[in-house]
Amino acid sequence: MATGLPSAAQLIRTARHICVLTGAGISAESGIPTFRDALTGLWERFRPEELATPEAFNRNPRRVWDWYESRRESIRRAEPNPGHRALAALAGRVPRLTLVTQNVDGLHQRAGSEGVIEYHGNILRDRCTVEQTVVQRAGASGDDLPRCSSCGALVRPDVVWFGEAIPAAAMRLADAAALDCDLFLSIGTSSLVYPAAGLAETALRRGATVIEINPQPTDLSDAAAVVLRGPAGVMLPGVLDAL
Numbered sequence: 001m002a003t004g005l006p007s008a009a010q011l012i013r014t015a016r017h018i019c020v021l022t023g024a025g026i027s028a029e030s031g032i033p034t035f036r037d038a039l040t041g042l043w044e045r046f047r048p049e050e051l052a053t054p055e056a057f058n059r060n061p062r063r064v065w066d067w068y069e070s071r072r073e074s075i076r077r078a079e080p081n082p083g084h085r086a087l088a089a090l091a092g093r094v095p096r097l098t099l100v101t102q103n104v105d106g107l108h109q110r111a112g113s114e115g116v117i118e119y120h121g122n123i124l125r126d127r128c129t130v131e132q133t134v135v136q137r138a139g140a141s142g143d144d145l146p147r148c149s150s151c152g153a154l155v156r157p158d159v160v161w162f163g164e165a166i167p168a169a170a171m172r173l174a175d176a177a178a179l180d181c182d183l184f185l186s187i188g189t190s191s192l193v194y195p196a197a198g199l200a201e202t203a204l205r206r207g208a209t210v211i212e213i214n215p216q217p218t219d220l221s222d223a224a225a226v227v228l229r230g231p232a233g234v235m236l237p238g239v240l241d242a243l
């Protein structure tokens with residue numbers, strides 16, 4: 001396993017198709033806590049598993065919406081960081097780059113990345129709980145819970161909750177990129193949550209080379225040809241400069 005920007009830059013320069021998987025770590029420098037950080041403030045007594053599930057929503061939609069509204073608020077205040085921006089710029093410097101993100105914050109798109117595959121959805125969109133379509137919300141109803149403007153059912157955040165399936169289109173596109181790529185960049189993810197964590201394994205089985213960018217070691221580190229052991233906001237601009 002090599003370390004260092006020159007090795008990573010050399011692999012990126014010669015890659016035919018780069019598949020990138022990002023996790024919460026790439027948004028950490030935008031001030032958005034990762035999942036492995038304890039929930040802070042008002043929500044510190046809850047674990048995501050207690051809030052981001054269909055059961056939690058059915059049991060107490062108000063509490064789940066309050067948590068999501070507070071997360072939406074902090075995401076709206078956040079800005080893409082140099083890591084997001086370098087990744088958007090990298091796409092214009094290589095023949096083909098497919099970006100798959102586990103993040104629901106939309107910061108890749110705000111940084112200029114296109115064709116982002118949102119593997120776990122997007123927190124800023126509402127989805128009708130009956131029609132299962134992305135909808136504009138009607139005004140709040142009597143219980144001041146947001147409802148669908150076309151059928152009046154409750155709306156929910158358009159994200160994947162624990163125990164739910166990955167959106168079919170995202171799964172298909174991400175699998176195709178992992179199967180076809182010759183270089184896989186794993187950035188800011190603990191590589192613990194499947195099926196997202198399986199994408200790197202798919203790429204490795206097909207003979208792709210893996211680069212990991214993460215200040216901490218993960219289960220994927222030993223399989224990586226190059227590890228950039230540091231923050232994405234530093235390492236990605238560094239890779240871009242070294243190209």
Ligand code: OAD
Nearest residue numbers: 023024025028034035036102188189190193214216231232
């Ligand atoms: P985690 O919180 O599990 O992992 C974040 C990773 O980012 C860790 O490995 C950190 O070491 C690393 N990290 C922290 N700061 C970083 C930085 N500045 N630059 C680069 N890396 C940094 O987040 P995810 O791996 O994204 O699923 O979690 C995967 C999924 O687990 C999430 O999408 C969510 C959660 O359950 C759903 O919501 C369905």
